Amino acid sequence: MDDQGYFHSFPAVQGFQGKRPFFIAMCPLRMIPKLFMFDEEEVPAELRAQRSLNKNRIPAIAQYLVANPETYILSALTASVDGQVRFAPLDAGRNLSIGVLEIPMDARILINDGQHRRAAIEEALKESPALGQDNVPVLFFGDDGLLRSQQMFADLNKYAVRPSYSLSTLYDHRDPSSELARYLASECRAFRGLTEMEKSTISNRSVKLFTLSSIKHASRALLRKHPRDEFSSTDRMVAKEYWDEVSDQIPDWQRARTKDVATAELRQEYVHAHGVALQALAYAGAELLSRRPKQWKTDLRYLRKIDWSRSNIGIWEGRAMVHGRISKAATNVHLAANYVKSVLGLPLSPEDLELEALLPAKKRLTSKR
Structure with missing residues (x-):
C-alpha cells in the first residue's frame, strides 16, 4: 500500500x-x-x-x-x-x-x-x-x-456445475464418512465391483448397483453418526460385517456380483437395487445392532422372507414407491425401514408409528413380527 x-x-x-x-x-x-x-x-x-x-x-x-x-x-x-x-x-x-x-x-x-x-x-x-x-x-x-x-x-x-455427491465423496479426504464409504466400496463384498464412484445416479446401462454417495449416507445412518464424526476401527469392522451379512441374505446382490443377472434388470424389477432400500436397511440395522449386539447376524436371516419385487405393491407402494416409482424421500425411506424392522422382529418407535398412520389402515404395521 x-x-x-x-x-x-x-x-x-x-x-x-x-x-x-x-x-x-x-x-x-x-x-x-x-x-x-x-x-x-x-x-x-x-x-x-x-x-x-x-x-x-x-x-x-x-x-x-x-x-x-x-x-x-x-x-x-x-x-x-x-x-x-x-x-x-x-x-x-x-x-x-x-x-x-x-x-x-x-x-x-x-x-x-x-x-x-x-x-x-x-x-x-x-x-x-x-x-x-x-x-x-x-x-x-x-x-x-x-x-x-x-x-x-x-x-x-x-456453466458452473457442482460435482456429483459421489465424486465429492471419492475425492474428499478430510471427511471421515467419505473415507469409510471408500473403504467399504473396495473391501466389502456387498459393494466391491458394484459401486458407481463418480455419479450419484445410475444409468440404465450401468453395470453398477450402488453409488458411493448412497453407501456413505447409509453407513453413517447404520452407525448413527453425524456428519464429520470420526469412525473407529471397530466402527469400520461393524459396518463391513453388517453389509456383508446383508449381502448374504439378498441372493440377487450375489448374482449381480457374479454377473449372473444384469444390474439393469434388478433395478427395473426390485426395490433392493435402489438407494432407498440401502438406507432402509441401514436404519433397521442400527436398531438391530443396538438391541441385539450378540445375535444380529443370526437375526438377519429373516431378510430372506422379504419379497423385494416392485410388483409387490401391497408392501412397497406408499413405502419405497409412490405411484409405482421409486421414491428416495425421507418419509418413504423411514416407512421402508419400518417394514424391514417388522420383518426382523424389532419394535417400532412412537415416531415410526406416527409415520405408519400416514398409510391406509390395512397397510399399517404393528410392533410385532
Whole structure:
C-alpha cells in the first residue's frame, strides 16, 4: 500500500478477455474484508449485480479455513473496480504482462463472484489472525456499470456445475464418512465391483448397483453418526460385517456380483437395487445392532422372507414407491425401514408409528413380527 500515491499496489499479471483487460493479483487475506465491498442493501434483485448473501453458508467455510490452516484451498475472487486503474509492467521492453497493478484508494471495488468466501475470510480472521498473512488470487475487471456487472455474474455462473455427491465423496479426504464409504466400496463384498464412484445416479446401462454417495449416507445412518464424526476401527469392522451379512441374505446382490443377472434388470424389477432400500436397511440395522449386539447376524436371516419385487405393491407402494416409482424421500425411506424392522422382529418407535398412520389402515404395521 502506497500512502503517498493514494493507491493500493498489487503484483499482478495482465490479460485480455473479449478485448477488455483484466488483472490477476495476489491479495493478503487480511486486506479482503477492508478492500472488497459487497452490496448487501435490501434492494430489488434487478438493481443488484449479485445474489443475496446466504449467511448460513459462512460458518462452514470459515471453519474450514480455521481447521485446515496448512492445507485449505480458496479459489479466486472476481471483482469490478469503479475507478481508473494503472498497470506498470516490470519490464516495459520485453514483458508487458507482468507488473504492478495500482488501484486508487477511493475506488469502489465490488465483488462479482465470491461474496461468501469474502465473508468467511472475515469471520475466520477473527478466530485465526495468522491466516491474514496468506494470499488469495483476485481477478480485477473494470466496472462498466450495473448491466455489465449483472452480465458478468450471469456469465460466471452460467456453466458452473457442482460435482456429483459421489465424486465429492471419492475425492474428499478430510471427511471421515467419505473415507469409510471408500473403504467399504473396495473391501466389502456387498459393494466391491458394484459401486458407481463418480455419479450419484445410475444409468440404465450401468453395470453398477450402488453409488458411493448412497453407501456413505447409509453407513453413517447404520452407525448413527453425524456428519464429520470420526469412525473407529471397530466402527469400520461393524459396518463391513453388517453389509456383508446383508449381502448374504439378498441372493440377487450375489448374482449381480457374479454377473449372473444384469444390474439393469434388478433395478427395473426390485426395490433392493435402489438407494432407498440401502438406507432402509441401514436404519433397521442400527436398531438391530443396538438391541441385539450378540445375535444380529443370526437375526438377519429373516431378510430372506422379504419379497423385494416392485410388483409387490401391497408392501412397497406408499413405502419405497409412490405411484409405482421409486421414491428416495425421507418419509418413504423411514416407512421402508419400518417394514424391514417388522420383518426382523424389532419394535417400532412412537415416531415410526406416527409415520405408519400416514398409510391406509390395512397397510399399517404393528410392533410385532
